[in-house]
Amino acid sequence: MQTLQTTSLRVSQNQLFILDQQALPQQKIWLPADSVEALVDHIHALRVRGAPLIGLSASLLLALLAENGAGRDELSDALRTLRASRPTAVNLMNNLDRMKQALTQEDFAPALVAEAVRLVAEDKQLCERIACAGSALVKPQSRLLTHCNTGGLATAGVGTALGVIARAHEAGKVVNVWVDETRPLLQGGRLTAWELGELGIPYQLITDSMAASLMAQGQVDAVWVGADRIAANGDVANKIGTYSLAVLAKYHGIPFYVAAPHTTLDRYCADGNAIPIEQRAASEVTGVAGSFGAVQWAAQDAKVYNPAFDVTPAALISGWVLDTGVVTSQAVKAGVFRPTA
Template sequence: MIPTLEWLPTGVNFLDQTKLPLEETYVLATDYKQVATVIRDMIVRGAPAIGVSAAMGMAIGIDRSIATTLPALTEEVALIAKTLAETRPTAVNLFWGIDEIRNLYIQLAAKDTAISEIKSAVVAKARRMYDEDIAACKQMGAHGASLLPKEGTVLTHCNAGALATCGYGSALGVIRAAIERGHKIDVFADETRPFLQGARLTAWELMKDNIPTTVLCDNMAASLMRQGRIQAVIVGADRIAANGDVANKIGTYGVAILAKEHNIPFYVAAPWSTLDLATAHGDSIPIEQRDAREVTHSNGKQMTPNGVAIENPAFDVTPAKYVTAIITERGVLTAPYNNSIRAMSKQTESELTAV
């Protein structure tokens, strides 16, 4: 797998996804402010990858701090966390990644741990989170593979693949796992306007794996569903509320409605860290508004009249009633999601307590 991001002695190295599919170039972030810019500018994107990137941003900020006392370092940690938290508000994994490192710091600082030991610990934690994300994606694939058709076409929207994670992918990871188990699957990838994550990224990485892939304009899905040419839909998520409402890339809601109308299963694959149990329903999920230029321009060329109003929400919310199942590394959730999410959460808490 080409690494989406990688911890190096010189900094955190990111595959520049804004340059794909035509250029495979990297951006090296040597401090937490540069990591924040990488996240904000979508050089790295996808909720799981954003979460680990935020953790690495926290770690590199702490590791390269020149603070000589714990009070001074504690003030700096708060600033690092604030800077990273302001990058992309919808992806709950961002805040999870920040909190994983911040909470470890708080625990160690409370024990009056030496600063050098704290630095080593937070770096080690961030690097473990990278490995754990890949393992979680593969576990998602194992849980979800049997849900996909033995033979047929699967539609996906945006990019929920290796590029959106640290490797293997969430939604595309399920597709990969199904193919590894002998399913004969090809993929329809929505282009995903306006940032074209499907056309640029999903198509690129599936072609790298020799998985048959066809790019669709976003408005083609309904017609193809009516023709019986789509057997399942699977997408990722940036935040899942406690009732099963799903925030994902803009356009997902419409695809879910179409799938329901045509009796096509609609699956969501996301790591457990994407579930936001503190948010009761999708109406409370903050929706990121992006720069109008993403709509007005394509490849640097202006496509719209000067002065026209632009609306550019990055995400929409799909109500739980349209979701056939949610696939996580802990297992598959089904409706009613309030109950299944709560039960899986309690089960996990019991297992952690037992350990």
């Protein structure tokens, strides 16, 4: 396969490497993901994360395994294992459906390579379309609030919600970005803050529980988030804490936008109740661990509920900004989830 590079993925000498997002922002470490087991471990540990990026990394690994001589049966097993690695994010399933189709070709190895490379190129284009469509909705002198990480670290391109913010900033429309820390693993604090700093976009980091007071003070003009899955009725699964922001925004009369590629849509999922929600380890709540060691602040036998995602009902969303256009709340109320442009 040709040499390929995005912010978080690299293909070099027929091997896949991922940027360790657990090590950011202190270190930039590229780790090999040369087997299904290695990539699944990276996904579970959130070293590679972001719904689009997870789908792309799985697709690239399958292509490289095929190019390095793996047979059809081995690749089919690999595809099934990778598909089960992240239950909530539907981009993974959508990408692997296309890779599965390529696997049916008589000359499947080059077909898989071509499809994986095509998916990466498409994601870059999707991100740019989302960013341009979303930027048009951002008003001058905006103070925006975002949750989790939705930039180049999570995609092959400029990102989804963060891509919108970046393009709006380039147009001189963004005064400040409020960045939620975001559980699990403080991905907003570690990743989004770092990306905004790299882009030269002014930001302030807050804990998730501070958003309400900022909205009450009139310090937030709009909320922009991404999505891991959008149900057929417009309900959205996204990082835990998104639903809280949507409720708060509704109460304070603040627009709440979801930015995502069409690959995040799940037409076979009727509503948010049908979206599987990943449960993560209790240790992420009871303490903290890293290169500095481990600290536990909760009681040793503390019971923990730690969902990685929540579901925001469509009624709380002002608009869905897709690469295919903007879906308005009026359209969804009328029972039509279809872009206007």
